[in-house]
Amino acid sequence: MLKDLFSKLNKKVNETNRNDGTFENSESIMTKCPNCKKILYSKELYKRLNVCTNCEHHLPITAPDRMEALMDEGTVKPILENITSANPLNFPNYEAKLNKDREKTGLNEAVICAEGTIDDTPAVVAIMDSRFRMGSMGSAVGEKLARTFEYATERRLPVIVFTASGGARMQEGIISLMQMAKVSVAIERHNQAGLLYIAYMTNPTTGGVSASFASVGDINLAERGALIGFAGRRVIEETIKEKLPDDFQTAEFLLKHGQLDEVVNRRDMKNYLGRILKLHSGV
Amino acid sequence: MTMAFEFEKPIYELEDKIGELEKYAAKNKLDLTKEISFLEKKVNDKKDEVYSNLTPWQRVEIARYAKRPTTLEYIEEIFEDFIEFFGDRVHSDDAAIVGGIASYHGTPVTVIGHQRGRDTKGNIHRNFGMAHPDGYRKALRLMKQADKFNRPVICFIDTKGAYPGKAAEERGQSESIARNLVEMAGLKVPVISIVIGEGGSGGALALGVCNRLLMLENATYSVISPEGAASILFKDASLKEIAAESLKITAADLKSFGIADEVIMEPKGGAHNDREAVISSLDEAVKRHLDELQSMDGQTLMDDRYDKYMNIGVFTEQS
Numbered sequence: 001m002l003k004d005l006f007s008k009l010n011k012k013v014n015e016t017n018r019n020d021g022t023f024e025n026s027e028s029i030m031t032k033c034p035n036c037k038k039i040l041y042s043k044e045l046y047k048r049l050n051v052c053t054n055c056e057h058h059l060p061i062t063a064p065d066r067m068e069a070l071m072d073e074g075t076v077k078p079i080l081e082n083i084t085s086a087n088p089l090n091f092p093n094y095e096a097k098l099n100k101d102r103e104k105t106g107l108n109e110a111v112i113c114a115e116g117t118i119d120d121t122p123a124v125v126a127i128m129d130s131r132f133r134m135g136s137m138g139s140a141v142g143e144k145l146a147r148t149f150e151y152a153t154e155r156r157l158p159v160i161v162f163t164a165s166g167g168a169r170m171q172e173g174i175i176s177l178m179q180m181a182k183v184s185v186a187i188e189r190h191n192q193a194g195l196l197y198i199a200y201m202t203n204p205t206t207g208g209v210s211a212s213f214a215s216v217g218d219i220n221l222a223e224r225g226a227l228i229g230f231a232g233r234r235v236i237e238e239t240i241k242e243k244l245p246d247d248f249q250t251a252e253f254l255l256k257h258g259q260l261d262e263v264v265n266r267r268d269m270k271n272y273l274g275r276i277l278k279l280h281s282g283v
Numbered sequence: 284m285t286m287a288f289e290f291e292k293p294i295y296e297l298e299d300k301i302g303e304l305e306k307y308a309a310k311n312k313l314d315l316t317k318e319i320s321f322l323e324k325k326v327n328d329k330k331d332e333v334y335s336n337l338t339p340w341q342r343v344e345i346a347r348y349a350k351r352p353t354t355l356e357y358i359e360e361i362f363e364d365f366i367e368f369f370g371d372r373v374h375s376d377d378a379a380i381v382g383g384i385a386s387y388h389g390t391p392v393t394v395i396g397h398q399r400g401r402d403t404k405g406n407i408h409r410n411f412g413m414a415h416p417d418g419y420r421k422a423l424r425l426m427k428q429a430d431k432f433n434r435p436v437i438c439f440i441d442t443k444g445a446y447p448g449k450a451a452e453e454r455g456q457s458e459s460i461a462r463n464l465v466e467m468a469g470l471k472v473p474v475i476s477i478v479i480g481e482g483g484s485g486g487a488l489a490l491g492v493c494n495r496l497l498m499l500e501n502a503t504y505s506v507i508s509p510e511g512a513a514s515i516l517f518k519d520a521s522l523k524e525i526a527a528e529s530l531k532i533t534a535a536d537l538k539s540f541g542i543a544d545e546v547i548m549e550p551k552g553g554a555h556n557d558r559e560a561v562i563s564s565l566d567e568a569v570k571r572h573l574d575e576l577q578s579m580d581g582q583t584l585m586d587d588r589y590d591k592y593m594n595i596g597v598f599t600e601q602s
């Protein structure tokens with residue numbers, strides 16, 4: 001199974017219930033859609049990439065599951081799996097939290113990276129996983145992403161990054177902020193080589209990740225219903241002393257305000273990206 | 284001098300005592316020179332003790348101090364013939380960021396910086412130096428202009444952060460910051476950024492992808508404010524002193540991480556105590572770094588920036 005390619009650490013992951021109402025395998029037969037409240041067959045839901053059969057609501061999907069759904073079978077070659085977080089500021093409890101999330105997710109960091117093909121077109125893909133430290137970016141995530149772009153630049157390949165992140169990883173302080181710059185210099189080198197970068201924002205993409213690589217694709221896409229924004233809703237409401245509209249900072253809101261190229265249904269993800277990649281395959 | 288910070292209290296108490304003694308001596312025609320000079324020595328010792336043991340939080344207070352020199356003061360004193368330009372060509376002119384062209388020791392340069400107000404009225408006009416996308420886009424416009432005319436870019440960083448507002452989000456706060464990061468990476472001219480006050484997160488970094496990062500001694504640079512970190516990480520906003528300590532936000536910390544290239548020393552107690560001195564130290568440092576960078580061609584400058592940022596990070600790599 002592809003999941004195992006990214007989980008050297010923990011074998012128990014397949015038995016772990018996700019606390020978002022869905023299940024990794026079909027131990028629980030039914031799942032309740034948090035949006036329309038309809039009770040769905042878990043197996044059916046899983047086959048539809050955790051998109052509700054009734055209302056098209058997008059429930060969370062893990063990074064390995066997304067990788068499997070996106071890439072052509074048998075083509076996935078994980079890269080940069082040996083890079084993991086340290087504790088540069090000796091921040092209290094940080095290592096314990098990392099270990100807990102490694103245990104919980106079977107991943108060793110908040111992003112997984114791989115080379116492979118999508119509908120027969122080669123690409124390098126990085127997928128963040130918000131279950132791991134809320135997908136926050138510290139040195140390891142920054143390094144993996146920057147080197148993903150380096151890897152693609154050397155091989156003249158397009159990059160697709162799926163973002164899912166609460167922002168910078170506070171426990172790494174200013175070093176985490178500088179990862180925004182680090183990934184940016186690598187993106188610019190890839191850009192100057194005339195190569196394609198597609199940024200694909202998923203739920204949630206906020207803070208320092210939103211304010212760096214998530215927003216500077218040649219093409220900026222977002223998944224249906226995703227929360228995307230720089231500042232948190234509560235911070236803004238406290239600052240401007242008014243209530244924000246319900247759809248504020250959703251993918252649809254951003255599309256309306258001209259910040260996105262398109263909002264995509266997860267079930268169309270592979271086909272949609274495959275078409276874009278094909279039209280760039282002469283690059 | 285008036286007391287600016289609570290931690291200076293012991294110094295001012297001693298100074299008050301000297302004042303009283305002087306008055307008493309004059310009134311009673313007594314010679315208390317010995318006693319007074321003893322106290323003056325004590326004041327100096329106290330100053331050394333307080334100012335050389337500043338906690339990170341105390342530096343935050345100095346960095347935010349209303350009377351601390353701001354971007355426009357440095358521009359006026361260090362550059363000649365500054366011509367300010369306005370507007371992002373998209374939506375508005377954002378007064379939280381200023382920029383334009385000037386002569387620096389005879390070299391034409393582009394200079395950009397966050398601008399705080401000097402009083403309440405000024406702060407309302409400047410939005411406390413917290414920019415909207417319009418500000419970052421104005422900055423980018425001026426940087427691209429600098430690139431075209433082969434002018435070095437000098438940026439002053441002094442902001443709590445990007446403004447968290449509704450309109451800011453609608454106009455793409457994230458994109459405007461993100462765009463600056465990648466575009467600054469690709470500039471073919473020297474870029475020097477100087478943190479003169481508070482370097483607040485992404486809003487600071489939007490003027491900070493540079494060849495050389497300089498920091499004033501009491502300036503801070505952080506991914507989140509100490510107050511914010513205290514409430515998020517420690518669930519208690521009153522723990523801001525501890526958060527300031529844990530986050531490692533001082534100029535000395537950033538120098539030790541290899542993020543800041545140089546720390547520019549400030550007068551005892553902070554830049555506001557001797558403006559001329561800090562202006563001249565800053566000028567000297569900027570000039571020295573610019574001289575070094577000006578011998579590099581465009582590609583070398585880009586590569587230099589690339590290497591600078593690719594080298595920042597602490598992680599484990601198993602072979």
Ligand SMILES: [Zn+2]
Pocket residue numbers: 033034035036037038052053054055056057
């Ligand atoms: Zn539903």
